[in-house]
Amino acid sequence: MITLTEENYIKAIYHLSKHGKEMVSTNALAEAMRTKASSATDMVKKLAEKNYVDYKKYQGAILTESGSTIAINVIRKHRLWEVFLVDKLHFSWDEVHELAEQLEHIKSQKLIDKLDAFLGHPTHDPHGDPIPDKHGDFTFIDKIMLAQAQVNETYNCVGVNDSSSKFLQYLNNNKIELGTKIEVLHKEAFDSSIKIKVNGLEMVVSNSVAQNLYIQKV
Amino acid sequence: MITLTEENYIKAIYHLSKHGKEMVSTNALAEAMRTKASSATDMVKKLAEKNYVDYKKYQGAILTESGSTIAINVIRKHRLWEVFLVDKLHFSWDEVHELAEQLEHIKSQKLIDKLDAFLGHPTHDPHGDPIPDKHGDFTFIDKIMLAQAQVNETYNCVGVNDSSSKFLQYLNNNKIELGTKIEVLHKEAFDSSIKIKVNGLEMVVSNSVAQNLYIQKV
DNA sequence: ATATATTTTTAGTCTGTTCTAAAAATATAT
DNA sequence: ATATATTTTTAGAACAGACTAAAAATATAT
Numbered sequence: 276m277i278t279l280t281e282e283n284y285i286k287a288i289y290h291l292s293k294h295g296k297e298m299v300s301t302n303a304l305a306e307a308m309r310t311k312a313s314s315a316t317d318m319v320k321k322l323a324e325k326n327y328v329d330y331k332k333y334q335g336a337i338l339t340e341s342g343s344t345i346a347i348n349v350i351r352k353h354r355l356w357e358v359f360l361v362d363k364l365h366f367s368w369d370e371v372h373e374l375a376e377q378l379e380h381i382k383s384q385k386l387i388d389k390l391d392a393f394l395g396h397p398t399h400d401p402h403g404d405p406i407p408d409k410h411g412d413f414t415f416i417d418k419i420m421l422a423q424a425q426v427n428e429t430y431n432c433v434g435v436n437d438s439s440s441k442f443l444q445y446l447n448n449n450k451i452e453l454g455t456k457i458e459v460l461h462k463e464a465f466d467s468s469i470k471i472k473v474n475g476l477e478m479v480v481s482n483s484v485a486q487n488l489y490i491q492k493v
Numbered sequence: 494m495i496t497l498t499e500e501n502y503i504k505a506i507y508h509l510s511k512h513g514k515e516m517v518s519t520n521a522l523a524e525a526m527r528t529k530a531s532s533a534t535d536m537v538k539k540l541a542e543k544n545y546v547d548y549k550k551y552q553g554a555i556l557t558e559s560g561s562t563i564a565i566n567v568i569r570k571h572r573l574w575e576v577f578l579v580d581k582l583h584f585s586w587d588e589v590h591e592l593a594e595q596l597e598h599i600k601s602q603k604l605i606d607k608l609d610a611f612l613g614h615p616t617h618d619p620h621g622d623p624i625p626d627k628h629g630d631f632t633f634i635d636k637i638m639l640a641q642a643q644v645n646e647t648y649n650c651v652g653v654n655d656s657s658s659k660f661l662q663y664l665n666n667n668k669i670e671l672g673t674k675i676e677v678l679h680k681e682a683f684d685s686s687i688k689i690k691v692n693g694l695e696m697v698v699s700n701s702v703a704q705n706l707y708i709q710k711v
Numbered sequence: 712a713t714a715t716a717t718t719t720t721t722a723g724t725c726t727g728t729t730c731t732a733a734a735a736a737t738a739t740a741t
Numbered sequence: 742a743t744a745t746a747t748t749t750t751t752a753g754a755a756c757a758g759a760c761t762a763a764a765a766a767t768a769t770a771t
Contacts, residue, residue: 360604363611365607366607370603374599374601377599377601381595382595383592385584386578386582389582389583
């Protein structure tokens with residue numbers, strides 16, 4: 276039986292390794308888990324014993340097939356619960372992450388299947404991240420960062436890179452959400468800021484915003 | 494911060510003390526928690542330190558005001574989740590208990606408030622047990638056991654005493670659910686079995702069934 | 712009331728997860 | 742390439758929650 280803590284470490288390793296197949300260092304893992312490197316070492320050894328990661332001393336850890344399956348399943352649960360919280364309970368997209376962190380650990384395949392059906396088999400969560408299906412397959416959206424947009428083109432907002440409350444609240448305040456149309460008017464060479472038109476209103480967004488908003492040509 | 498285990502012990506004490514204000518013995522608590530008496534002693538001491546119970550050596554434990562509030566809140570969450578699982582995800586009433594045991598520990602007042610609203614502020618769970626409102630108040634139904642019914646009267650099924658899967662599945666098999674009309678035809682003095690008419694069909698239920706089904710005169 | 716049985720507590724150990732401090736390995740800089 | 746800095750591991754301890762075995766308190770039976 277896998278513990279809650281093990282599940283969280285596996286999820287962190289998955290995210291740090293960028294979709295599964297890159298070595299993750301002990302320090303990076305410790306930082307992600309808000310713990311100390313020594314604790315991360317201990318856990319990584321345990322995960323290696325249980326065959327969820329391959330681990331070589333001083334080299335880092337990488338998920339095995341079975342570790343990957345667990346990670347993807349937790350992510351599936353996390354994102355389905357986020358959809359539930361936003362679509363059904365009317366939470367805003369900046370509130371749901373922490374709650375989903377708790378809900379993702381509920382153990383029941385049947386619950387997740389039924390929740391998935393209840394939500395209409397969504398393919399993306401409220402931040403535009405893909406929801407793996409029950410076989411672990413993702414539907415990736417062909418997206419670019421706003422920073423890479425072309426002037427005089429119109430795009431659809433399809434996701435965020437940074438899904439921190441602060442960034443999402445910034446977007447809320449500026450009435451930008453998934454599906455919002457964004458027309459790119461001008462790219463300022465000096466500071467890489469971008470002038471856009473949203474909901475009929477012109478505004479300028481900084482480069483840090485442009486680096487964290489995903490768009491797709493309409 | 495209260496741990497998951499503490500919360501479960503507090504809930505067990507609440508149930509064993511029959512709605513809060515009766516001493517609970519260490520052995521009874523240990524049995525309910527499927528653990529050993531020594532573990533129950535340890536936990537009860539810890540709960541006493543945190544002021545969730547009053548505890549006297551060799552006398553047992555009883556919930557304080559603050560312990561009681563916690564217990565009722567966990568029960569509220571448990572029963573709301575059960576309603577969600579049955580009404581929205583279409584689980585059957587014999588499947589939801591274990592899942593609700595997990596979901597009841599999700600920490601978020603806002604989530605529970607929104608879930609409550611989403612479900613239409615239900616007053617009873619799928620087994621007929623009352624759901625405390627956000628102030629901790631219950632709406633008790635004026636119910637009797639089927640064993641106490643009068644012959645030639647018609648009743649409404651309003652709850653169960655035993656909510657084990659086996660009993661609930663027995664009721665499922667016999668098409669008895671909350672709201673089902675039950676006409677009492679005959680009480681057998683010999684074995685206390687009862688002949689009833691349900692959905693137009695006559696059947697005989699044993700005394701153990703009659704002791705576990707709550708009804709209300711229509 | 713004394714002996715016996717039962718319940719409850721204590722003492723000491725185990726496991727899981729964390730920590731600190733120090734040692735070992737690796738990486739970086741001149 | 743040697744010294745220095747950084748990263749990673751080890752060793753040892755802490756805490757929560759469980760266990761076993763034995764001791765202490767309470768209850769029951771004659």
